[in-house]
Structure formats: structure tokens, C-alpha cells
Amino acid sequence: MVQQEITFRNKDMAWDIAALMLTPDDFNPLNKYPAVVSVHPFGSCKEQTSSAIYGRALADAGYVVIAYDASFQGRSGGLPRFKEDPHQRVEDISHAIDYLVTLDFVDANRIASLGICGGGGYVFNSALSEKRIKAAIGVTPVNLGRLFREDFSEFNPLGTLEAISQQRTAEALGAERQVNELLPPSLEFAKQSGLTERDVFEATEYYKTKRGQADGGATRMLFSHAHKILSWDAFAFAETLMTQPMMAIVGQKIGAFGAYRDGKAIYGKSFASADRQLVELSEWSHYDLYDHPEAVALAVEQIIPFLAKHV
Known part of the structure; x- marks a missing residue:
């Protein structure tokens, strides 16, 4: 595998997207290759999973x-920094595809997408309207909207929207931006504070x-x-x-x-899919699927044949 840093943008964008391009060891730019857009989790970056x-x-x-x-x-x-905008996140996938189709060594008819955690939710949402995607894979996918309406808002989405509105007004009037830390600062802090729920603790780890x-x-x-x-x-609208x-x-x-719930939900809704598959790994958790060698190997064993069949 060979990796290089690149940037891309197109006429719709006012900024550059920083990316890593990964190619096979025997890469030959005179050949045509299938391509995959790989989308990072919420709160993550390209250098991670x-x-x-x-x-x-x-x-x-x-x-x-x-x-x-x-x-x-x-x-x-x-700008502003640390903004999580689902609509822009989905649009970023299309911008990545816009870049891929300009490359002579990419087969524009053989492009897939893969996302992890929130990235999986974005990949599935993108595929609903972005039909240049020929196959979509979510690894431990999370529907971020559902998560924010429930756990992240303490099941009080209307109260959270009111708080966001107040903070945005304050910032418009000159207050400092409120950038929320999503996780405990350390494992020790998580243990001492009783923040040992599986996903919270493993995310911290x-x-x-x-x-x-x-x-x-x-x-x-950015909360506001x-x-x-x-x-x-x-x-939304995955059924059709x-x-x-x-x-x-x-x-x-x-x-x-x-x-787990969201993966089953999108599988259940995707009955118009040409080939829908739900892979359940009994011994593994959400964050095991980020980088645990055995869990990842089991996932990849399913991903590679699936892509070979459809891309």
C-alpha cells in the first residue's frame, strides 16, 4: 500500500479538502482501478480508522x-471550525467522487463508499441520492440525528434546540464560541467519574x-x-x-x-436494495470494529467479496 497526501476542491466549494490517497503496492497509473471513498467517524479524522x-x-x-x-x-x-453539519458531510462524499472521476486511473463506473460510525450513517444517506456510488458499506454505522435526539440531548431535543439558539445569539453578540468536548479527557477521569458505559469508555480508550x-x-x-x-x-426515505x-x-x-440498532434499522429499511446484507459479529463491540485486529479481519472478510461482486 502506498499513501500520499492530497487536497481537492471543485467549483462548488470555497475551501480545500485534505485527504489521503491510498493505492495498491503494484499501482500502475496506466491501468483502471475501482475506488472507495472512506468516511471517518464523528469526532475523528482521516489518519485514524x-x-x-x-x-x-x-x-x-x-x-x-x-x-x-x-x-x-x-x-x-x-469556517467555523469544529462544525458538524450532516448536509455538508454528505456533500463532502460527492465532492470526493467529483475528484475521483477526474483521475484517469479510476474507473468512474466502479466507485463504492465505506464509512465507520457516524461516517457509516453519512455513507448510507449519501447513497440515497448519489447514484455514482455503486455499493455502500457501514461499519458499526450510527444515525447521528437519532443519537442526538436521544442520548446526546438527554432525550430532550427541544430543550437542546433552545439552548443552541440562545448560545448562537450570544455568539452573534460577541460571546466566545462554545466548543464542547465529547468525551472524558482520560481513562482515569472516566473511571473516577463513573463514566464506564461501554461505548463512552471504549471511545475514551x-x-x-x-x-x-x-x-x-x-x-x-461547535455547539451553536x-x-x-x-x-x-x-x-429517511431509504425504503425507496x-x-x-x-x-x-x-x-x-x-x-x-x-x-447495533442503527445497523439493523438501515438493513430493515433497504428492501429496495439490489443486495442488502447485515453482518453481526457476536464477540465484538463498536470500538473493536475501529481497530481490533480480529474484529477488523472478520469485517474485511465480508467487505472484500461484497465489493468484488458489485464494484
Whole structure:
């Protein structure tokens, strides 16, 4: 696998997207390759699981892979910083495809998408309208709108929207931006504070230790611009619009972020899909599927034949 840093933009964008392009060891620019857009989780960046784990595995299997930082995050452009905008996140996928189809060595008719966690929700949502995607895969996918309306708002989405409105007004009048940290600062703090729920604790272990820590993986969010998340649903209209082959891979060790539930939900809704698959891994959790060698190997064993069949 060979990796290089790139940037891309098109006429619709006012900023550059920072990305990693991963290619097979025997890459020849005179050949045509299938390609995969790899989408990072909420609060993550391209250097983490989307490139280092799944991007590498796909490149080793013969694909050209683009793993990028979402707009407003990581090394990509866009202001204000730390903004999580589902509509822009989905649009970023189309911008990545716009870039891929300009490359002579990419077969524009053989492009797939893969996303992890919130990235999985974005990949499925993108595929509803972005028909250049020929197959969509969500690894432990999360419907971020559902999560924000429930656990992240403490099941009080209207109260959260009121708080967001007040904060945005305050910032318009000169107050400092409120950037919320999404996780405990350390495992020790999580233990001492009783924040030991499976997904919260394992997320802390991944993002706040050397295991998964990366400069661009901020695990922070601009609170005053989070209102669009609460009114968004990754799986809206999937019953009629999810026509491409799709695969959801979930761990059966269930946590509060709800990937098991969401993976089953999108599978259940995708009955218009040309080939829908739900892969349940009994011994593994949400964050095991980020980088645990055995869990990832089981996922990749399903992903590669699925892509070979459809892309």
C-alpha cells in the first residue's frame, strides 16, 4: 500500500479538502482501478480508522482509496471550525467522487463508499441520492440525528434546540464560541467519574490514548451550529431510495451510541436494495470494529467479496 497526501476542491466549494490517497503496492497509473471513498467517524479524522485500518485493507485488496477530513474539521478548510453539519458531510462524499472521476486511473463506473460510525450513517444517506456510488458499506454505522435526539440531548431535543439558539445569539453578540468536548479527557477521569458505559469508555480508550490518538481527531463540536443534526435522519426515505447494494456490519456487544440498532434499522429499511446484507459479529463491540485486529479481519472478510461482486 502506498499513501500520499492530497487536497481537492471543485467549483462548488470555497475551501480545500485534505485527504489521503491510498493505492495498491503494484499501482500502475496506466491501468483502471475501482475506488472507495472512506468516511471517518464523528469526532475523528482521516489518519485514524478510515485510512489506517479500512483504507489500508482496501488498498491492499486492489482499490484506490480516498480518506479525507470532513469540512470544518482536521486539516480541511471551512469556517467555523469544529462544525458538524450532516448536509455538508454528505456533500463532502460527492465532492470526493467529483475528484475521483477526474483521475484517469479510476474507473468512474466502479466507485463504492465505506464509512465507520457516524461516517457509516453519512455513507448510507449519501447513497440515497448519489447514484455514482455503486455499493455502500457501514461499519458499526450510527444515525447521528437519532443519537442526538436521544442520548446526546438527554432525550430532550427541544430543550437542546433552545439552548443552541440562545448560545448562537450570544455568539452573534460577541460571546466566545462554545466548543464542547465529547468525551472524558482520560481513562482515569472516566473511571473516577463513573463514566464506564461501554461505548463512552471504549471511545475514551480509543481517542484519548496512543491507541487511536491523532492531531486532527479533535472529539470536539461547535455547539451553536449543531441544530441541523437534531432535525436530520440518516435513513429517511431509504425504503425507496436505497437501491444500491448495501452492507451494515455491527458488533453484538451493544453500547449507548446505538450502532447495533442503527445497523439493523438501515438493513430493515433497504428492501429496495439490489443486495442488502447485515453482518453481526457476536464477540465484538463498536470500538473493536475501529481497530481490533480480529474484529477488523472478520469485517474485511465480508467487505472484500461484497465489493468484488458489485464494484
